[in-house]
Each structure stands twice: as C-alpha cells, then as structure tokens.
Amino acid sequence: MSERASFIAEPARAARAALRPLRLATTDEKNAALRAFARLLRDGEAALLAANRRDLGALHEATAAFRDRLTLDGKRIDAMARGLEAMAELPDPVGETITTWRRPSGLEIAQVRVPLGVIGVIYESRPNVTADAAGLCLKSGNAVLLRGGSEAIATNTAIADVAEKALAEAGLPSGAVQLVRTTDRKAVDEMLGALGVIDVIIPRGGPSLLHAIHEKARVPVIQHFEGICHTFVDRAANAAQAVAICVNAKASRPGVCNAMETLLVHEEIAPSFLPEVASALESRGVELRGCERTRAILTQARAASAADWDTEYLDLVLSIRVVRDVADAIEHIAEHSTGLAEAIVTEDRATARRFAREVDAAAVYVNASTRFTDGGEFGFGAEIGISTNRLHARGPLGLRELTTYKYVVQGDGQVR
C-alpha cells in the first residue's frame, strides 16, 4: 500500500516502535498505566459524554439496541474504569516460566512467556471495547491497533486520547495504543492485509463481521463464529440436575454464543424427562422445536426442520432431538457442532468419559452448563474473546493467550 493512501501506516509504525519498550516494561509500570487510564476516564467524563453525544447525534436509522450499545453514561464510564483497575490486579503473564528442563549435555532450557507483538482489534460500535481491548493488550505487553465501528468514532477517539495520556504519565510509549482514526472502511481491509505489520487480528462482533473478516484476512485471525452448543441428557442423568442445567444453558442469557441451541435426550429417559424439562423451559418462555420422536411426547412442540440443527437461534428457541444412545449423540454433535461448547448430563462415569474424550470442542462439560465458557468463569480474570481456532489458542482468551514464548537456554560452553 502506498504511504499516501494508507490509513494504518502511521499508527502501525507507532505501534511497532512501541513494542520493544513495552516488552521490557515492568509489571508496575503497566499497572500504573492501567490505573491512570481508569482515573483519567473518570476525570474526563464530561469530555467523553460530549464526544458520545456527537456520535449519537450523527446516527441515522439505528435500532434502539444499536443506539443503546453506542451510548455512554457515567455508570458505563465507571464500569470501563473498574475493568481497567481489575486488570491491574491480575498476574502479569509476561516473563512467566512455562516449563524448564535439563538436557543430558547440561543445557538448561526455559520456556518463557513474551508478548505476541502488534494485535489488531476490529469491533463494532461498542465504546467499552476500546478501553477493554487497550487494557488487555497493554497488560500483556502487546501494542494494539484498534478499529471500532465508524458510528463510535468521536467516542473512541476521546477514549484513545485518554489512553495516550495515561501511557505518557506512566512513562510508557504512547504508540502502544493506537486507534485507527477514520471511518473509511478501507482501513479494515488494510488491517486485514497487513501481513508482517499486524501479528494477529482479534475481531469482536456478530457473525457477519466475523465471516467477512475470515474471508478477507491475510493476517492470522483468532475468533469464533456461531456457537451451536448441545446438551446431551443421558439415560443415567440426574433429572433434576439436568433440568436446571438445561434451563440455565438455554434461558439465562439466550443471546450469547455459549447458550444451548439443541437438546439431545436419550430415548430411555425421554418419556419422563422431556415433559419435565419442557415445562421448566416453557415457564421461561422458550419455544420448543422437536424431532418426530420428541413431538410424540411433547405434542405442543413445532416440528424441527433440517435447518434447525444448524441454527444458532440466539433467542428463546430450542431444538430437541431424541437419540438412541451416547454414540448417537456424539454423532449428531460431530455433524452439527461449531466446536465451542458441548455438555453431557450423566451419573454414568464411563459414558461421561467417552463423551469427554470423543467430542471435539473448545470446552466439553460433564454435569455443568455450557454457559461457563467464558474467561471470567474459567478464572482468567478477563477475556478478549473466545476462540474456536485450532491454532494458538482455543476457548476463552485471557492474558496468557495474548502471549507467545521464547526459549532461554543456559550453558557453560556447550557446542554441538
């Protein structure tokens, strides 16, 4: 790309120049920057709200949900600040020794975590992602190139200005957090093609954004698409536990990727279990769609079409299938899973082990809700996303997943 036409050349250069000082920054310096970032966000509330009003004023034909996501208020600014302060409390992954071993030659090899490099984050018009992604990348020693939704440009610019001040205050390079300050969509294409300039792209947003990025990216991308999560209720399930898990997995927050979309029920338990779970789900407003055998028991259920087994409803809708046994359940999951989270409910140890072994997903649950697939719930303290990639990192992405490693080899004159 030519320098003149490029939207990202300058911020990318600044980010890359920040890498070395950032890599060598102490934990205290990074934490000081995070706390300054939080403090300056709170102190700058008036300016942030003014910028946000400009964005909201420029908005045309937006849904109420879209407008709501874009809107800042004092409480949301405080939530961003608290998020940054919580990151300052997390352990620093950089410099952590993953493992060490000694070779017969006497060489001592240590595998040590180091930052990944320049991370590109492409996201929709949610200003909190600007602070959140900047904080997580900073804590893990990475420089970040942020590209938020164009409707949030004024708000994001104001937040990025605050980040820059906080970095300067902590003595860290201001290039560490770079916002791509344009609403031109070509900037996204430039980021996706910036091989060797951006080390990895982490998109945050809905399936259409993620698929578009996946199709175009030359730079490696860590992401997940749809989460079509299954729960299999085995014949040896504790029925009360299974009902609680299903209601939680489906109805506690239906719009998220780790919510259950399909329930598989062992044929032996189906006649007693299905009416019980249906009643609990229907009391939470869940619409049921079933296979023929399900509908023989739950006459109120609509017929599920072939498409239902591959649909992420993200809504209070559930498809239900009666299966012959655990093998049949595993087979259905292998065919329809998107590899995010799958669960079994059973008291049978051998069946549980088989399911855990044979199902290939980022997270496989025995007697627990798929809704636990989350960095916070895993104990990572923070999360920049969830990955169904097979390379690098799978499942919730915390600070550690934003690092790579190097080998440090100590010798006393060894030659080969």
Next chain:
Amino acid sequence: MSERASFIAEPARAARAALRPLRLATTDEKNAALRAFARLLRDGEAALLAANRRDLGALHEATAAFRDRLTLDGKRIDAMARGLEAMAELPDPVGETITTWRRPSGLEIAQVRVPLGVIGVIYESRPNVTADAAGLCLKSGNAVLLRGGSEAIATNTAIADVAEKALAEAGLPSGAVQLVRTTDRKAVDEMLGALGVIDVIIPRGGPSLLHAIHEKARVPVIQHFEGICHTFVDRAANAAQAVAICVNAKASRPGVCNAMETLLVHEEIAPSFLPEVASALESRGVELRGCERTRAILTQARAASAADWDTEYLDLVLSIRVVRDVADAIEHIAEHSTGLAEAIVTEDRATARRFAREVDAAAVYVNASTRFTDGGEFGFGAEIGISTNRLHARGPLGLRELTTYKYVVQGDGQVR
C-alpha cells in the same frame, strides 16, 4: 474451487474423513502403523528404488546436489524406516493433560492435548520428508496432505502407497496420509487457499519456497525464513569457550538456519579476542568480513558492506562487528535478527540476564552455540520444522507443537 478442476478436493476429503478415527486411535494403534510403515518400506526396497530411478531418469539440468537429495538407496530407505521406528518410541502427546485447576464453584477444568486437524506439508524433492512428515503427523493424531517436489512424484507415490498399506494393516483410516498425486503447480496454490479444509500448512524448503508460500497462503502457515543468527562475545567472556562456541556456530554446518552469520565483539575484548577467533575460524576455511574497527585489528578481513548485516550466507563466510557494549549488541540484533537464535558468551551474570531478557528470538543462548536450535537437541525426539511465527508455536516443532487443546470441565450440576 470446482470439483472437476481440483487436485486436492478428493485427498482433502479423505484426510478430513480420517480425522475422527485418527483422533480416537490408541497410542498402540498409531505405533503399530509406524512400525508397519517402517517394515513395508524395507520390504519394498526394490519397488521404491525402481520408482526413484524413474524420477532420476526424468530429471533434466539438475545440479549434483539436487540429484543427490532426490536419490534413494538402501541406506536412505533404512534411515527413513529407523526414523519411523524412533517415532513409535516417543510419548504420544494426544490426551496429555497440560494443566488442571479447580474453580470456587467446584468445577474442575482440565486442559487436554488434542490433534490439530489436517496438516498440509509442502516440500521440495526430498523423498525422506514424505515418510518423516507422514510419521510425525500420524503419531500426533493429525491427517496430512503431502505435496512434495514434482521431480520426486514417482518416489513419493511409492512411499505414500506404503503408508496406505501400513495404515490399513494397523486398522487405521488410509485417508490419514494423503499425497497430492500431481506435478501440476496449481495444486500448491489450491492447498494455500484451502481455508477450512487444511488447518495449517508447514512448508519445508529453502527461503524462496517459504517466501512464495507466505505471500500466497490464506491457510495459516507455520514456518521460518532466513536464520540470521548472532553471537555476542562480551568483555566478560571466557575467551577459549567463546572461540569454541563461535567455531561450532559458524563452521560445524554452515548451510543450516541455526548457523551463526554475524559475530559481535565487545570493544574491550576485541584486540585480544579477534585474532584468536579469526585464526581458529580461518583454519576451518571461514572468510571474514568486518566493520572498520574489526579491520583495524584483523587486517586480512574484507570490508563488510551494509548488506552483509542482513545476509544469511549459509556458507563459510562470517561478518564481524565490534560493539561498544551489550546494549549496542542488543540494538544490532534487534535491527538485523530474523528471530531464530541468538547467543551471548559472558561470565557476567547481570549481562547474561539482560541479554536473555531483552533479545527477542525463538531461542536465546547464554554460553552455548546457536546450533542447538533443533528438535532433537531440545529433546523433542523429532522435528517437523522450526518456527519463527509468533502465533501457536515458536522454535523447534516437535509432536506437542502439532497439537492443540480442549478444556474438559467436570461438575456436579453447576449452573451460572
């Protein structure tokens, strides 16, 4: 790509279909396949040599080195077989628990290694890579799509046929090892574009192959380019040790990526050390190119040009620069390193720690030769390549680096 025009659709389909049985194969089954592969290679020597003669007979205008790399004989077939038998002795990474922890909720989370998926290996006309890559992928539970140099097509086909028989004998899916059986170069482009079909591509070959793949690939690639490795001899170096390390790093095998290309010498030790190391290197036939300060001491050295600091000689040539101190050495390395392997020779603990911390490369050595950057030397038992990628795996790639992980979460009814 249309089915009709595709060279890889059928082998890729077969490889993907093999994934599930392969993922669930026991270690004993995989080892039995490796041993059968070895035995059938030895038993099939006559057929392999006949195929190899066809390839050699079709060769035009090849260098002696190229012809040599393509040539099989009984000894080389035996070496392939022994390599496979050695893989059967290695620990199986699949199913290994990386770490476990317990959440306050009582959930127990285990991070467990699983195969990556379908691996594409693109390589030059070295038939041994066919057996080697097939064996490593098999042992790590991955299916592999092999695309060797077109000059080796008959030999590779014969080796792949043997692999297929071995897999069948061990009761494993023959689709697990797939050779792309064409000399059409379009097959390589197809592999590079096969997003979602091939999970990762590992190229093996010279810089021109690697750069071409890097430029075109849509599928993630794990690789390294040039290895411009430095050794810094500090003022506090043990001079005799430093000479031995430098001679080993430069002259033991100058044509490989982990050989030293540039020597950096602290100005305080340069007057005594440079003549000593030069004499040892020259006795091994190494041509010296130096900066001005080097040439003031080593009058026989040619002047190094600016290009020398960025040249991977892969030959008995060494560029030498006198530096002010460790900071100056680190600065030179930051500018010219390709991130593979860097070394310091010093008895000063603080200087060693600083170098190890500040230099960012896959492997950083203190008082040892950069030549140890190798899967065998690291104790991995086998190596499919070396990575200077920042994502997924860095440094030597053994069996573990050919895996990803899943989380298995055990509960007793937890909901969120």
